[in-house]
Amino acid sequence: MKYTEEHEWLRADGDVYVVGITEHATSQLGDLVFVELPDVGDTVAKDDEIVVIESVKAASDILAPIDGEITEVNTALADDPSLANSDAIGEGWFFKIRASDPSQLDDMMDEAAYNKMIG
Amino acid sequence: MTQLNETPLHALHVDLGAKMVPFAGYDMPVQYPLGVLKEHQHTRAKAGLFDVSHMGQVVVKGATYADAAAGLETLIPIDILDLDEDRQRYGFFTNDDGGIEDDLMLANRGDHVFVVVNAACKGADIARMKAALEPDLTVTEITDRALLALQGPSAEAVLASLDERAAGMNFMDVATLNLNGTEAWVSRSGYTGEDGYEISVPADAAEALAKALLAHPDVEAIGLGARDSLRLEAGLCLYGHDIDTTTSPIEGALIWAISKVRRAGGAREGGFPGAAQIMGQIADGATRKRVGLLPQGRAPMREGVPLFASEDATDPIGAITSGGFGPTVGGPVAMGYVTKENAAIGTTVFGELRGKRQPLTLTKMPFTPANFKR
Incomplete structure (x- = not known):
């Protein structure tokens, strides 16, 4: 698993990466009530705002962690946003992305570094 | 940074693990570990306990109830004179443009009017009442009492377990009850769309009463986050957002609160700030x-x-x-x-x-x- 400073996690799954947000992030956001996912086939660039999430408190954007193409989105999450709260790194994944430049993952944190960042 | 005020239940909120935020000058619980969503659902299913001690509690008193009521009617377009003893009504202060300065609850407590106003407006509200009504009447902010709200379908059973008279109160009744050994000024009302009570108790007895209520298996502590989603679903206005100094009661869809007796043709027509504008909008629409x-x-x-x-x-x-x-x-x-x-x-x-x-x-x-x- 790799982690970004934006509290996203990436897990390799064949030739794509599964992306979600961390349990730390969902606990800070509170109960999620709305998730708007990108379209399959979208080509995105790192730091594009590609997902909108809303908790009971406020709206936030989720940024594309890397350049690539969206290959799949978690429609179950759109139907039931609370999956991100109950199972942030499992059932609560957001989308899968095919990296156009896998070297972008090199600078990302591992779990130990992420845990250190969130203190 | 300005020092935030704390309610008499502040230490209890911290003990319960609340996330505290600044609100209207007070350090208030926005949510407890249960979280906003579950706190909301629990209140609709059973009962929620809210600390609303930041709100202003004011006693307006004259030689008689009628004197106090007549004085307040010069500021508020509501029938306060004919309000029966031990009954409560919703109202608002208007301004000269017909806007709303604050919304409030007022109660006939026998020899005085008990007014509950919003935390963010209470300083201005009290100054307005004092300027308009003293020295004929006395306007006294009650600063040594906490205000709790117990809301939800289990509220009656929970409060009646402390004083059975709670069960006999109707919606918008007020009464003095003995709760947990303390004299409590109780109204059967709230701001969640649920049945429930608002409970004014001496500050030094508030934590013990809150703990006694929370000891009931149906009661959870509820923060400001769920209070907001509950009142929004109930269609109730949040002052400063849904109504303010620039919105009239007619625009705010609060015309129902303006008593007939204060409207055109009523026995005590007008006589409150912005009466001409408000009467005009009642006649012609907003x-x-x-x-x-x-x-x-x-x-x-x-x-x-x-x-x-x-x-x-x-x-x-x-x-x-x-x-x-x-x-x-x-x-x-x-x-x-x-x-x-x-x-x-x-x-x-x-x-x-x-x-x-x-x-x-x-x-x-x-x-x-x-x-x-x-």
Whole structure:
């Protein structure tokens, strides 16, 4: 698993990466009530705002962690946003992305570094 | 940074693990470990305990109740004189332009009027009352009492277990009860759309009473986050957002609160600030109106989202003043203002969210059925 400073996690799954947000992030956001996912086939660039999430408190954007193409989105999450709260790194994944430049993952944190960042 | 005030229950909130935030000058619990969503649902299913001690509690007293009531009627377009003893009514202070300075609850407590006002406005409210009413009347802020709200379908059984007289109160009744060995000024009311009580108790007895109520298995502590989603689903205004100094009671869809006796042709017609404007709007209608709005999609639309009559209209017809996710509705809910031409129930309007126009349906409020004790 790799982690970004934006509290996203990436897990390799064949030739794509599964992306979600961390349990730390969902606990800070509170109960999620709305998730708007990108379209399959979208080509995105790192730091594009590609997902909108809303908790009971406020709206936030989720940024594309890397350049690539969206290959799949978690429609179950759109139907039931609370999956991100109950199972942030499992059932609560957001989308899968095919990296156009896998070297972008090199600078990302591992779990130990992420845990250190969130203190 | 200004030092925040603390309510008599502050230490209890911290002990319960609340997330504390600044609100109207007070350090207040926005949520407890249960979280906003579950706190909301628990209140609708069983009972929630809220600390509303930041609100202003004011006693207005004259030689008789009628003197105090007549004085307040010069500031508030409500029938206060004919309010029966041990009964409560909703009202508001108006200004010379016909806008709303604050909304409030007032009660006939025998020899005085007991007024509960919003925390953010209480300084101005008390100054306004003192300037207008003293020295003929006395206006006294009660600073040594906490205010708790117990709300939800289990509230009656829970409070009656401490004083059985609670069960005999009707909606908007007030009474002095003995709760946990303490004299409590209780009203059967609240701001969640549920049955329940608001309970004024001496500050030094508040924590013991709160703990006694929380000891009941049906009661959870509820923060300001769920208080907001509960009142929004109930269609109730949040002062400073849904109504303010620039919105009239007619625009705010609060005309029902203006007693007949204070309207044109009534026995005590007018005589409050902005009477001419308000009477004019009662007769001719207002140019805009507060309405309920149900987003047709799933995205919540919050305060400030501009509203349009169509997907391509250039000029907005209004804006959302409160909005969010309604846990009981199971989807987004909102309220806001639209021009009178677009104010019919069932009309579709469009909110501009993240650059896209999204449809909303004008809907009757409350969004969830009220469960008041009748």
